[in-house]
Amino acid sequence: MTQDISSQDANNSPKQRKAVALISGGLDSLLAAKVVQEQGIHVEGINFYTGFCVEGHTHAIRKKDKDKQKRNNSLWVAEQLGIKLHIIDISEEYKDIVLNPKHGYGANLNPCLDCKIFMVNQAQAWAWAEENGFDFIITGEVIGQRPKSQRKETMPIIARESGADDRLLRPLCAKNLMPTLPEREGWVNREELYDFSGRSRKPQFELAKKFGFEDFAQPAGGCCFLTDANYSKKLADLWDARGERRYELDDIMLLKVGRHIRPKKNFKLIVSREEGENNFLRGYKKQFTSIHTVSHGGPLTLLDGEFDKDDIRLAAQIAARYSGGKNAEQVTVQVENYNGTSYVMDVPPMPADEVKQEWHV
Amino acid sequence: MSKNTLDCRNLLCPMPVIRTQNALKDIADGDTLEVICTDPGTLSDIPTWCRINQHQVISSEEIDNEIVFVIKK
Ligand code: SF4
Numbered sequence: 001m002t003q004d005i006s007s008q009d010a011n012n013s014p015k016q017r018k019a020v021a022l023i024s025g026g027l028d029s030l031l032a033a034k035v036v037q038e039q040g041i042h043v044e045g046i047n048f049y050t051g052f053c054v055e056g057h058t059h060a061i062r063k064k065d066k067d068k069q070k071r072n073n074s075l076w077v078a079e080q081l082g083i084k085l086h087i088i089d090i091s092e093e094y095k096d097i098v099l100n101p102k103h104g105y106g107a108n109l110n111p112c113l114d115c116k117i118f119m120v121n122q123a124q125a126w127a128w129a130e131e132n133g134f135d136f137i138i139t140g141e142v143i144g145q146r147p148k149s150q151r152k153e154t155m156p157i158i159a160r161e162s163g164a165d166d167r168l169l170r171p172l173c174a175k176n177l178m179p180t181l182p183e184r185e186g187w188v189n190r191e192e193l194y195d196f197s198g199r200s201r202k203p204q205f206e207l208a209k210k211f212g213f214e215d216f217a218q219p220a221g222g223c224c225f226l227t228d229a230n231y232s233k234k235l236a237d238l239w240d241a242r243g244e245r246r247y248e249l250d251d252i253m254l255l256k257v258g259r260h261i262r263p264k265k266n267f268k269l270i271v272s273r274e275e276g277e278n279n280f281l282r283g284y285k286k287q288f289t290s291i292h293t294v295s296h297g298g299p300l301t302l303l304d305g306e307f308d309k310d311d312i313r314l315a316a317q318i319a320a321r322y323s324g325g326k327n328a329e330q331v332t333v334q335v336e337n338y339n340g341t342s343y344v345m346d347v348p349p350m351p352a353d354e355v356k357q358e359w360h361v
Numbered sequence: 362m363s364k365n366t367l368d369c370r371n372l373l374c375p376m377p378v379i380r381t382q383n384a385l386k387d388i389a390d391g392d393t394l395e396v397i398c399t400d401p402g403t404l405s406d407i408p409t410w411c412r413i414n415q416h417q418v419i420s421s422e423e424i425d426n427e428i429v430f431v432i433k434k
Contacts, residue, residue, distance in 0.1 A: 075409040
């Protein structure tokens with residue numbers, strides 16, 4: 001570590017220490033940053049976009065949510081704190097974490113421990129970079145809170161494997177851990193840090209109250225879609241059907257949208273559920289074969305995978321099932337290839353009881 | 362003052378915010394950037410991001426499902 005730990009700047013006044021806080025948008029990162037900020041440290045936020053973040057996306061896609069206040073929680077947190085927020089797109093590099101987590105997955109396809117190491121690593125690379133020149137990194141982690149990545153014995157793993165080691169401060173549970181450089185150097189007062197532990201959220205709520213924070217976000221599972229069982233199931237299905245574990249950003253966006261129905265291993269349908277999703281899926285018509293009903297109102301359907309004429313017919317019948325013509329004898333559909341060529345055909349909608357439960361991904 | 366335009370159509374939040382942030386890095390202080398978006402989430406996210414990072418949204422207009430922001434660095 002070549003970082004400067006001298007206590008004065010060029011003018012012999014005490015050096016203004018700078019910390020970068022990992023901001024997920026949840027309460028813990030908000031509190032952690034606030035605690036350090038209160039000690040006179042200059043704090044800026046960093047937020048990573050993995051592609052799986054709960055922020056944005058679905059709330060922007062589905063029309064039913066249109067009237068809801070749309071807010072990006074990490075931006076909201078930064079605004080509450082009055083700090084700058086740097087958002088970094090790591091979606092490409094992040095694939096390797098999701099596909100090959102060294103420390104394995106949590107309850108679903110969430111590679112939390114590897115993810116944390118990676119993020120601290122990225123934050124560190126960014127923070128230590130010459131023009132940024134930060135002194136340490138802050139996270140909102142609390143021992144014992146999440147099953148795997150926040151257990152006491154995994155804390156040193158994150159610090160060590162990320163290489164941030166002595167410059168990684170966790171203000172909410174610092175008192176349960178060995179003093180870090182910012183504490184030993186007196187940049188922050190250890191006595192004013194916290195000793196939260198365990199799964200109870202009460203201490204956080206109390207601290208939030210003390211600082212006057214209200215209306216903060218409390219994501220149920222965690223900070224990303226990978227903790228969601230249904231989402232993970234869809235991702236596993238995608239890998240299984242393709243016979244290899246890989247994904248593109250478009251794949252993981254589409255997993256958040258529509259009904260996914262896989263009548264055969266080689267292809268699946270993505271059927272929009274309402275107008276917002278329809279508009280969103282329309283943006284993919286140049287990449288996917290699509291089906292829409294013309295004789296009756298109905299959703300837009302994308303076909304993902306490999307399929308022949310019979311498969312398209314089967315897909316058209318299923319799509320017709322979700323259209324206004326589901327009880328009609330025949331429904332006319334238009335099949336459009338991604339290259340723009342199209343044709344129409346008449347199909348009988350598939351009866352409800354023939355759309356098998358196990359087809360629903 | 363030069364005119365810079367950034368196309369963020371069909372991108373979902375937070376990508377338009379990230380692209381805006383990165384594009385602003387490359388322009389001079391005082392210059393403006395026009396950003397075209399389709400995600401309604403940008404209506405809140407771009408102004409918020411600008412506020413916290415001390416850039417000014419000079420105008421935002423919704424035309425045919427497109428949102429056009431003009432931002433001054
Ligand atoms: S919930 Fe998602 S973003 Fe959060 S640590 Fe786990 S894998 Fe990473």
